[in-house]
Amino acid sequence: xxxxxxxxxxxxxxxxxxxxxxxxxxxxxxxxxxxxxxxxxxxxxxxxxxxxxxxxxxxxxxxxxxxxxxxxxxxxxxxxxxxxxxxxxxxxxxxxxxxxxxxxxxxxxxxxxxxxxxxxxxxxxxxxxxxxxxxxxxxxxxxxxxxxxxxxxxxxxxxxxxxxxxxxxxxxxxxxxxxxxxxxxxxxxxxxxxxxxxxxxxxxxxxxxxxxxxxxxxxxxxxxxxxxxxxxxxxxxxxxxxxxxxxxxxxxxxxxxxxxxxxxxxxxxxxxxxxxxxxxxxxxxxxxxxxxxxxxxxxxxxxxxxxxxxxxxxxxxxxxxxxxxxxxxxxxxxxxxxxxxxxxxxxxxxxxxxxxxxxxxxxxxxxxxxxxxxxxxxxxxxxxxxxxxxxxxxxxxxxxxxxxxxxxxxxxxxxxxxxxxxxxxxxxxxxxxxxxxxxxxxxxxxxxxxxxxxxxxxxxxxxxxxxxxxxxxxxxxxxxxxxxxxxxxxxxxxxxxxxxxxxxxxxxxxxxxxxxxxxxxxxxxxxxxxxxxxxxxxxxxxxxxxxxxxxxxxxxxxxxxxxxxxxxxxxxxxxxxxxxxxxxxxxxxxxxxxxxxxxxxxxxxxxxxxxxxxxxxxxxxxxxxxxxxxxxxxxxxxxxxxxxxxxxxxxxxxxxxxxxxxxxxxxxxxxxxxxxxxxxxxxxxxxxxxxxxxxxxxxxxxxxxxxxxxxxxxxxxxxxxxxxxxxxxxxxxxxxxxxxxxxxxxxxxxxxxxxxxxxxxxxxxxxxxxxxxxxxxxx
Amino acid sequence: xxxxxxxxxxxxxxxxxxxxxxxxxxxxxxxxxxxxxxxxxxxxxxxxxxxxxxxxxxxxxxxxxxxxxxxxxxxxxxxxxxxxxxxxxxxxxxxxxxxxxxxxxxxxxxxxxxxxxxxxxxxxxxxxxxxxxxxxxxxxxxxxxxxxxxxxxxxxxxxxxxxxxxxxxxxxxxxxxxxxxx
Numbered sequence: 001x002x003x004x005x006x007x008x009x010x011x012x013x014x015x016x017x018x019x020x021x022x023x024x025x026x027x028x029x030x031x032x033x034x035x036x037x038x039x040x041x042x043x044x045x046x047x048x049x050x051x052x053x054x055x056x057x058x059x060x061x062x063x064x065x066x067x068x069x070x071x072x073x074x075x076x077x078x079x080x081x082x083x084x085x086x087x088x089x090x091x092x093x094x095x096x097x098x099x100x101x102x103x104x105x106x107x108x109x110x111x112x113x114x115x116x117x118x119x120x121x122x123x124x125x126x127x128x129x130x131x132x133x134x135x136x137x138x139x140x141x142x143x144x145x146x147x148x149x150x151x152x153x154x155x156x157x158x159x160x161x162x163x164x165x166x167x168x169x170x171x172x173x174x175x176x177x178x179x180x181x182x183x184x185x186x187x188x189x190x191x192x193x194x195x196x197x198x199x200x201x202x203x204x205x206x207x208x209x210x211x212x213x214x215x216x217x218x219x220x221x222x223x224x225x226x227x228x229x230x231x232x233x234x235x236x237x238x239x240x241x242x243x244x245x246x247x248x249x250x251x252x253x254x255x256x257x258x259x260x261x262x263x264x265x266x267x268x269x270x271x272x273x274x275x276x277x278x279x280x281x282x283x284x285x286x287x288x289x290x291x292x293x294x295x296x297x298x299x300x301x302x303x304x305x306x307x308x309x310x311x312x313x314x315x316x317x318x319x320x321x322x323x324x325x326x327x328x329x330x331x332x333x334x335x336x337x338x339x340x341x342x343x344x345x346x347x348x349x350x351x352x353x354x355x356x357x358x359x360x361x362x363x364x365x366x367x368x369x370x371x372x373x374x375x376x377x378x379x380x381x382x383x384x385x386x387x388x389x390x391x392x393x394x395x396x397x398x399x400x401x402x403x404x405x406x407x408x409x410x411x412x413x414x415x416x417x418x419x420x421x422x423x424x425x426x427x428x429x430x431x432x433x434x435x436x437x438x439x440x441x442x443x444x445x446x447x448x449x450x451x452x453x454x455x456x457x458x459x460x461x462x463x464x465x466x467x468x469x470x471x472x473x474x475x476x477x478x479x480x481x482x483x484x485x486x487x488x489x490x491x492x493x494x495x496x497x498x499x500x501x502x503x504x505x506x507x508x509x510x511x512x513x514x515x516x517x518x519x520x521x522x523x524x525x526x527x528x529x530x531x532x533x534x535x536x537x538x539x540x541x542x543x544x545x546x547x548x549x550x551x552x553x554x555x556x557x558x559x560x561x562x563x564x565x566x567x568x569x570x571x572x573x574x575x576x577x578x579x580x581x582x583x584x585x586x587x588x589x590x591x592x593x594x595x596x597x598x599x600x601x602x603x604x605x606x607x608x609x610x611x612x613x614x615x616x617x618x619x620x621x622x623x624x625x626x627x628x629x630x631x632x633x634x635x636x637x638x639x640x641x642x643x644x645x646x647x648x649x650x651x652x653x654x655x656x657x658x659x660x661x662x663x664x665x666x667x668x669x670x671x672x673x674x675x676x677x678x679x680x681x682x683x684x685x686x687x688x689x690x691x692x693x694x695x696x697x698x699x700x701x702x703x704x705x706x707x708x709x710x711x712x713x714x715x716x717x718x719x720x721x722x723x724x725x726x727x728x729x730x731x732x733x734x735x736x737x738x739x740x741x742x743x744x745x746x747x748x749x750x751x752x753x754x755x756x757x758x759x760x761x762x763x764x765x766x767x768x769x770x771x772x773x774x775x776x777x778x779x
Numbered sequence: 780x781x782x783x784x785x786x787x788x789x790x791x792x793x794x795x796x797x798x799x800x801x802x803x804x805x806x807x808x809x810x811x812x813x814x815x816x817x818x819x820x821x822x823x824x825x826x827x828x829x830x831x832x833x834x835x836x837x838x839x840x841x842x843x844x845x846x847x848x849x850x851x852x853x854x855x856x857x858x859x860x861x862x863x864x865x866x867x868x869x870x871x872x873x874x875x876x877x878x879x880x881x882x883x884x885x886x887x888x889x890x891x892x893x894x895x896x897x898x899x900x901x902x903x904x905x906x907x908x909x910x911x912x913x914x915x916x917x918x919x920x921x922x923x924x925x926x927x928x929x930x931x932x933x934x935x936x937x938x939x940x941x942x943x944x945x946x947x948x949x950x951x952x953x954x955x956x957x958x959x960x961x
Contacts, residue, residue, distance in 0.1 A: 068836065140828050140843050142799060143808045145865075148905050148925055151799055188838060549803050 007389035011281070011382065018284035026287070027296040058088070058197040060231035062214065063190040063463045069223040071182050074191035080217045081195060086210040088196035089580065092182050098577035102169065103162075105576055107153070108565035110161035111529055112522035116495060116513070122528035125159065126535060128542055134159050135546030156555035158543060169578070172514025185466035190228075192467060196580070201233035204240045211237060230463035235452045239745075242451075246743040253742070257735035265728055266320065267398045274390045275316040275732075281386075282309045282379030286371045300364065304693060305371030307751070310736060311350060311700040312379030314729040315343055318708065319387055321725040325405055325717070328395030332388035338718075340384060342711040345655055346704040347380035349648045353669075353699050356644030360636045368693075369640070376700075401724065408723035408767075409716045415771045425768040426667055429675040429761065436678030443686035444631040446623060449747040470510045470597035473622040476607070478594040480616060483570055483585060487518035490594035493617050497596065500610040507600025512584045515573070522567035529560045630689040637692045641699055645670045648703055656710070664773045665710040668762040669702030676758045691750040694737075698758030701733065705762040709769040719770055730763040788942030789814040789869055791918075791935040793822075799929045812865070812935070815944055819953045820866040833953055834866055868893075868911055868918060880909070890914040916940050 062077065064070045078092035106113065115121030124130060138158060141150045153162060183192040199206035211234060218227045262272040283306055290297045290305075323335035336343070354376060357369030397405070415422045478493050480486035494513035500506040529535065536557035544550045573582055584595045601607055607619045648669065653662040673695050680687050705726055712722035733755065740752030790813045797806040810824035820834040830843035841848045867875050876882055879902075880895035895909040907926050913919040917938045923931045944952065 137844075139802075139806070140830060142797065142801070143795075143806055143824065143827070144830065144841065144843070145822065145832055146841075147797065147799070147931075148923075148929075151801055151925075151929055152905070152927070154801060544803075547802055547804060547806075549801055552801050 004389040007386055011277070011386040011389070015277075015281055015284055018281075018288045022284065022287040022291050025291040027291070028299050028302070057201050057232040060195040060197065060229060060233065061463050061467060062193040062195065063185060063228045063230070063466055064193070064218075064225055065190045065228070066223060066225035070191040070225055071184075073221045073223055073225050074182050074193050076221055077214075077217055078193045080220075081193070081214065084210065084213060086198050086206050086213075088198040090196070091194040091580065092192075101577045102166070105568065105572065105578070106165045106169075107157070107162050108559075108563065109522070109568050110157055110165060111560050111563060112525050112567045113165055113517060114159075114161050114525050114529070116491065116517070116521070118521070118525045118528040122525065122532065126532045126538060128538065131159075131539060131542035132546060135543045135548065138543075138548075139546060155552050156559060158539060158548075158553045158556055168514045172510060172581070183467075187466070190466055195231075197231075197233060201231065202236045204237060207233040207237045208241070228459050228463050230460045235456060235460065238456050239450050239452050242453075243743075243745050243748070246745055246748060250739045250742060250748075253739045254735045257739065258732055261728070261731050261735065265398065265400050265404075266324070271320060274387065275313060275320065277390070278316050278379040278382040278387060279309055279312045281382040282312050282375035282377075285378035286375035289374050290367075290371055298364065298367065301367040301371055304368045305375065307737070308354060308368065308372035308697060308700065309375035309379060310733075311697055311704070312347075312376055312383070313732055313736075314701060314704045314725075315347070315380055315383035316387055317729045317732065318343065318722075318725045319383055320391065321401060321728060322721045323391055323394045324397040324401050325721045325724075326394035328393070330394030332391040332394065335391075335394055336384055336388050339708075339711070342708050343380065343384055345652075345711075346707045347377060349651055349669075349703045349707065350700040351376045351380075352647045352651060353641070353644030353696065353703065356647060357637070357640045357696060359643070360640050365633060365636055365640070365693075372696075372700075404724035404727060405717075405720035408727070409720035412719045412723065412767050412770050413716065415767050416774070419771065419775060422768040422771040425765060426671060426772075429671050429765060432682065433671070433674040433678035436681030436683075437674065438681070439684070440677055440681035441684070441686040442631070442634060443688045444627045444634060446626040446630060448686075449630075449688060449690065449745075449750075451744060451746060470508070470599045471601070474598045474601050475620055476509075476596040476598065476611065477618045477620055478596070478614075478616060479618070480592050480594075481590075483587075483592045484519055485616075486585065486592040486594040487512070487516065487570075488520055489614065489616050490596065491518050491521045492614055493594075493596055493611065496610045496614065496617075497598075497607070500607055503606075505602050505606030505610060506598055507602075509596050509598055511596040512581060512594050513596075515578055515581045516568060516570060516585075519567045519569065526560070526563065526567075535560065634687075634689045634692045637689070637696065641673065641695055644696075644699065645673075648699075652707075661710050661773055664769050665706040666703070667769055668706040668709065668765050669699045672702045672758055672762045672765060673699050675761050676754060679757060679761075685753075687754075688746070688750055690747045691754040694751045694754035695758070697737070697755050698762070701729075701759055702762040704729075705766050706769060709766045710773040712770050713774065719774075723767060723770065726763055726766050730759050733759045787816065787940060788944055789938065789940050790942055791938040793933050793935050795931055795933040797929070797931040800927060813944075813952050814866060814869040815942075815949060815953065816870050818866060818870070819949075820869070821952050822865075835953060864895075864909060865921065868921075890919070 062074070064074045064077070066073075074092055078090045081087050082090045115125065135158070137160065138150070138154055141147065141160075142154075144150075157163075183194065184190065185192060197207070197210070201207060211229075214229070215227075218225075259269060259272060262269060262275070266272075286305060286309060287297070287302070290301070318339055319332075319336055322339055323330065323332055326335050326338075351373050354369050354372040358366050358373055360366045360369065476493055476497065478486050478489040480489055490511065490513055494509070494511045497506060497509045497511070501508060532538075536554065539553050539556065540550055543553060570582055570585055573579055584597075586593050586595065598607070601621070604619060604621055604624065611617045611619055645666075649662070649666050652665045653659065656662040656665065676695065676698060677687065680691075708722050708726060712719045738752050738756030738759075740748045741756055743749045743752065790811065793810060793812050795808045797808075799806060807827075808824050809826045810822065813821045813823075818834070818836045822832045824830045828844055831840070833840045833842075864879075867879070876895070879899070880897055883894040885892045885894075890913055893911040895911070897903045897906050897909075903926075905926055907924045909921065909923050911918060911921045917935075917940065919935050919938070921933045921935075
């Protein structure tokens with residue numbers, strides 16, 4: 001007894017030590033890049049996905065509607081939110097200072113920014129007919145009530161280059177920019193406030209606090225006004241809130257279910273604590289190993305790894321149920337010894353199927369496999385070596401345990417007399433698989449893994465429509481070794497995309513090009529002006545013919561001969577009213593990327609064709625990229641499941657040295673996995689990447705069901721104990737994983753439906769395997 | 780100003796003559812101005828080219844042969860002063876006028892004359908003074924003198940006051956949406 005107490009002490013001490021060690025070293029990563037394929041394309045994918053948390057995603061649009069007081073309310077709200085710790089910047093309009101800032105930035109540089117294609121654009125601009133047209137336009141503008149401003153800039157800018165620049169800036173901004181009274185929607189019915197977020201839009205705590213504060217600040221603003229919001233953060237917070245709500249509800253359901261089950265079956269909650277000890281130990285051991293590596297442990301690896309190690313709950317249930325049903329006074333270690341071979345084989349085959357997962361070329365999937373392949377043997381070791389120390393003498397089965405065991409014996413006895421029915425069950429499973437698999441649909445669209453409230457999505461869409469916003473998930477990356485090369489490429493990308501807009505492959509683009517050109521292109525403009533023969537004379541003559549006083553435009557000729565400013569550089573925009581546009585010029589590692597956001601992409605192929613031949617320019621559809629990653633994970637998981645199944649089959653054949661028994665032990669894993677997929681095919685229910693990874697759990701548990709069923713032998717008592725253990729295991733799994741099927745979130749639901757269906761089918765098949773294996777065992 | 784404030788909607792033909800240093804000859808434009816209290820003003824030019832400027836509160840829509848543009852201009856914006864000083868006068872908003880300008884007023888049996896000098900520094904850099912003259916509730920002449928010597932004289936005639944516009948007519952006159960012509 002003393003030695004068992006020592007085992008208990010050592011086990012708990014070890015568990016605590018592993019927990020403390022892991023807690024002291026754990027460094028969690030949430031970077032999506034860890035889950036990217038390790039292929040040559042990964043750099044671009046990595047760059048693209050880093051932009052998921054881009055400045056465009058770190059932004060909100062607030063649309064205030066109602067009476068004429070909305071403009072003042074928007075200004076007031078903007079001022080209040082400016083001080084908020086989670087708000088990086090606020091933009092609510094251009095004031096007179098901002099307009100003066102634009103003048104200072106661009107007026108002296110107008111000759112650098114005249115034409116995106118200076119070699120032909122500037123000669124065309126300086127043709128006599130075009131100059132005459134510009135003279136007429138200037139005359140028309142002078143006839144307007146605002147001519148006071150025009151008449152002051154016209155002598156130095158008769159061609160209206162600064163005006164054209166302002167028009168470009170206006171077109172490049174998401175909302176209708178004003179010169180003072182705030183930003184308004186296209187229809188003028190809403191005043192807008194743009195907010196920059198300091199934290200990631202996916203930071204639940206920061207964003208839920210900010211959203212609450214925005215509502216509170218708006219409530220303090222006077223007037224009968226409405227507030228509508230748009231932002232990735234809002235969708236992310238709502239989705240996470242829904243997931244948390246689901247998880248809370250499901251956790252309560254699962255804990256209540258498992259506790260009730262253990263109270264009914266074992267009449268003790270202590271039994272539940274003992275049952276979860278091996279899985280917890282496996283998880284602690286795997287975490288301790290993972291945190292010993294220099295690279296941080298990924299949150300997804302930890303979550304899925306924990307779920308995979310959850311299959312180990314079967315081992316203590318078998319031990320505890322067999323022990324309770326054994327003769328009175330049986331020492332726990334004798335009970336373990338009676339099923340040790342089955343336990344070890346189950347553990348070995350499950351571990352091998354996870355090792356196969358670890359061989360995946362996708363690093364994230366490989367990590368999950370390694371994590372589980374470390375945790376399962378650890379859980380098995382605790383089940384075999386330490387668990388007996390926590391159990392009393394055998395023979396203490398509750399009435400329900402005896403009842404379940406007895407009914408299981410009866411069922412197997414009944415089925416033994418109907419061997420055709422026993423053989424027909426696996427055949428029926430195979431038939432469902434054969435019928436369903438050809439109809440199976442895979443679903444790799446990432447959007448289908450999460451659901452957000454339709455009303456929120458509709459509001460988001462409405463607000464974005466009001467400012468003619470771009471689609472944040474579709475953009476073109478212009479990559480260069482430095483900012484200038486990225487901008488040079490961006491100039492060419494802009495030209496190509498303008499053609500794509502003209503040919504309706506694209507509705508619109510929002511490019512840095514509206515605000516900033518490469519130094520090279522700017523200097524080409526100046527050179528083109530300087531190369532124009534008799535420029536000053538031509539302008540003077542044409543404008544004089546249009547009614548302008550000769551010699552009025554000498555200032556323009558001087559600006560070309562000796563510009564008063566250098567070409568515009570990115571750093572010139574820092575601290576200017578247009579500083580935010582630099583968000584589209586990002587340094588990622590050693591490279592620079594200019595990002596052009598797109599709206600209304602009719603065909604991704606059309607955009608790719610438009611960019612053909614531009615080295616370093618890439619069209620990115622983040623949904624498509626993530627979809628491809630998911631598809632890669634799904635395919636790789638299926639390959640690894642097949643590999644794991646083949647290894648498990650070989651091991652079972654080696655262990656049983658009997659092809660039929662080996663095959664039968666294999667059935668509840670491989671056949672059940674195929675039947676689960678077949679059933680989804682028949683029901684028309686598509687399978688996503690999460691469901692596919694959940695199949696690994698089905699495979700890991702299914703092989704346990706097969707091994708125990710085959711090993712139950714011909715002794716009715718052993719058969720009863722085994723099948724009732726499998727029933728308790730199955731119900732536990734249904735409560736732990738199956739309840740996820742109640743979730744509103746498709747990803748969680750998929751885990752629940754796949755795992756729940758799989759273990760139920762494995763349980764259904766087990767009596768038939770038991771019968772067929774015992775028949776084959778007879779000489 | 781009280782008379783203006785109670786004079787309701789106004790429609791008048793106008794002829795504006797601008798003397799600009801840039802041009803060899805005065806620039807003359809003709810058209811129609813329409814005002815509906817409190818803050819809607821449309822200035823449709825018929826000659827020499829067709830163009831429109833429509834002001835509605837802080838919103839200014841400018842449309843001419845080169846295109847259509849909508850601006851939001853706040854009270855402090857110099858461009859707003861140029862565009863809607865006429866609206867401030869026509870609605871008889873004495874307080875707004877005094878906020879923006881130093882005002883001097885003279886009247887006799889032949890009519891009245893208002894002299895306005897901008898208060899704000901940015902505006903003073905461009906506008907030397909504005910004078911307006913008329914009879915009774917009718918504004919008949921307005922002259923803007925700029926600091927660089929340029930000037931604009933607008934004569935109003937066929938002035939109709941006390942007008943009320945039905946919604947369809949108001950929409951036609953004051954629409955700030957993009958459309959084919961004024």
